[in-house]
Amino acid sequence: MNRRNVLKNLALAAPAAWLPSVVAGQNWSPLAPPPAGSFQPTWESLSGYQVPEWFRDAKFGLWAHWGPQCQPEHGDWYARNMYREGSDQYKFHVEKYGHPSKFGFKDVINTWRAENWNPDELLAFYKQAGAKYFVALANHHDNLDLYQSQHQPWNATRVGPKKDLVGGWARAARKQGLRFGVSVHAAHAWSWYEPAQGTDKTGPLAGVPYDGRLTAAQGRGQWWQGYDPQALYAQSHARGAKNIDNGLAQWNWGEGMVPPDKEYCEKFYRRTAELIDRYEPDLVYYDDTALPLWPVSDVGLRLTAEQYNASMRRHGGRNEAVVTGKVLTEPQRHCMVWDIERGQSAHIEPLPWQTCTCLGDWHYDRRIYDRHGYKSAQTVVHTLVDVVSKNGNLLLSVPVRGNGTIDEQERAIVQSIGTWLAANGESIYGTRPWQVLGEGPALASSAELSAQGFNEGKGKPFGAQDIRFAVKGNVLYATALGWPTDGQLLIATLAAGSPQRPQPVRRVELLGHAGPPLTFERTAQGLRVQLPAQAPAAGLAYAFRIT
Incomplete structure (x- = not known):
């Protein structure tokens, strides 16, 4: 598709029914005025993006999708599902920690210490295993920033491990000569955390509010005194007409979901802009349809334009930044890199893309370890070879335990992948797709x-x-x-x-x-x-x- 057609079709990137009604405005404030010819926060402007060669050559990255939801070691979306009465994680939580009206996810964060985390050792191991880039979780839908943040008091330097996790990962990655990325998932905390505002429907505590309704005033004398739970649980607001589990359209702020307000959107912008400015990631992975909060806000467009411009300032006018997003229209794929979660395209894609997948669950689950249920090294290598033949990269998550380590089964799998890449890497790194895949x-x-x-x-x-x-x-x-x-x-x-x-x-x-x-x-x-x-x-x- 030529640029003229891209610009023409970008008008179709957002259906009329999705046009922003809560747009946060164009009052973005980059650190320096964007130079002439730089990117502006519009799809049309971003369509001039070119994927940098480092990403096209790298092919294989490893990811630490690690945060406080790994502390219980009981699988994905723990901070949401622990508030869903009768669910597996609700039952586990009540047995291990107590009822969510008395011990909520904020209290799980308080138990997380990351006591055995050694980013230098892990990143040296990942470099030896053949990774060319490394991505660290910056925040998840649980809304805890894992870095030093002026805009989110609930961050890992102040609660939980009280460490700058993103900063530690960044230093370790660059020490190994790896490109560094961060993944940002917090845009959806607004609706994702809605179950924390609920109550049990049955049983002895029926009708007793979960801790998602607590206010700062109720923290007096508690470990969390001085912190507002609403800044973690994404503030009380009217709930959507349907549950977000029912469809992708709701994940894209459709089908009756109550859209976030301007204050929420602007806070997300400030948090993420600070992340990009402070740690200068080469790659930002957004766990969103297209960009964060699109189409109810333009903050994703603003963040992406600013990141591209900042990269150009650092690299003498050359944009070395990669931004990934999901479920992109064809025109949007010219503005950023398309990420496919746990899946692959069936074709050689004309533009570079990425698949992200995991050895087990995204958040560490001890049950997968106990049943030896991880993906095999062969499965990962087959995926890598298949994806590379189609003009793609593989970003592989290795689940990290709450204490900051990976287990010996995962280590053996990663080591086997590295042994294969040491012998066969020339068929992967720096290659391009052929005429047929x-x-x-x-x-x-x-x-x-x-x-x-x-x-x-x-x-x-x-x-x-x-x-x-x-x-x-x-x-x-x-x-x-x-x-x-x-x-x-x-x-x-x-x-x-x-x-x-x-x-x-x-x-x-x-x-x-x-x-x-x-x-x-x-x-x-x-x-x-x-x-x-x-x-x-x-x-x-x-x-x-x-x-």
Whole structure:
């Protein structure tokens, strides 16, 4: 799509029914006046964005999606679901901590110490495992900022661990030469925390308000004296007509959701602008449809324009920043990087994109560890190879325990991924998609995306006949997602006379194999490669260098 069509179609990026009715205004205040030719906080202006080469070359990032909801070690969305009477996490919470009218999520935060957190050790390990960028959680829907914040008293330097977690991660990442990113999820606290305003419907405490209704005045003599619970629980307000679990449209401030007010939007802007200014991340991941608070506010547009402009000031007019968002219209994909959650595109995308997924749950869940339920290293490597063939990156979350460590099962999986990348990384880093992404039976069973993504694991499992391609200069890499049992690999796409590769094949090498180049023949059926007697020790997937 050329720029003229992009500008034309950006008018369709927000349906008329979504036009902002609570827009926070254009009174944004960047640290320095934007120079001529800089980005403005409009979709049209942002459509001039170009994805930086560092991101296109990096391919693989690791993520610490770590915050106070990891402290109970009982899975995703704990701070919401603990207030949903009868839910698994409600029952767990009542048994472990007490009733949410007496011990709420603010009190879970107070138990979180992050006592064994060692970012230098973890980031050195992640660098050795082949990560080229690292992303740290800056806040989640639980609304606790994990950095020094002037605008959110509920932050990790003042409560909980009383440490600047984002600052520690940033220093450790840069010490290892990794690009550093942050993920921002707090825009949805307004509706996400609504259950904290509720009560039990049955039982001995029926009708007793949960702690989400507490006020600052009620904190006298409590550990949280001087803190307003409403600044954490996103203030009391009228509840939406429906529950946000019922559909993506509600996540996008539709279907009867009460939109946030101007004060809420502006506070989110100030918190996030300070985060970007203080820590200068190379990447900001927004867990939002398009941008935070869009379309009821323009603060996401303002933040993105300012980040791009700040990056240009730091890099001599070159924008090195990456901003990711979900469920983007085609025109919006020219303004930022499309992120697909727990899923993959079925095609080679014309613009670079990213998939984010996790070894287990986003928040640490001890039950997954107990049942050995993490994704295998092979699953991760297969995902990485598949995504790279389609012009994408993989951002992998390794769940962190409340104490700041990863467990030994996770460590072994990450180490295996690193061993594979050490042997096969040239087929991943710095590559670009080829004319076709690959071949094999799994292509025919690619599952459609659902909402933000959520199609991983729904297609046919990969096997030895599934091959994915990538190129670097004149070198073609063909990676088989299994080891053929008959001692031969047939690449049908490279048959004699192939329009994709009409030039002769002169040499075929197997990465990680210490022996000589492999023998092969090119016939009408394909390029048939004779394999060595044993597969390379790294296993998992098998990359062939074809020149």
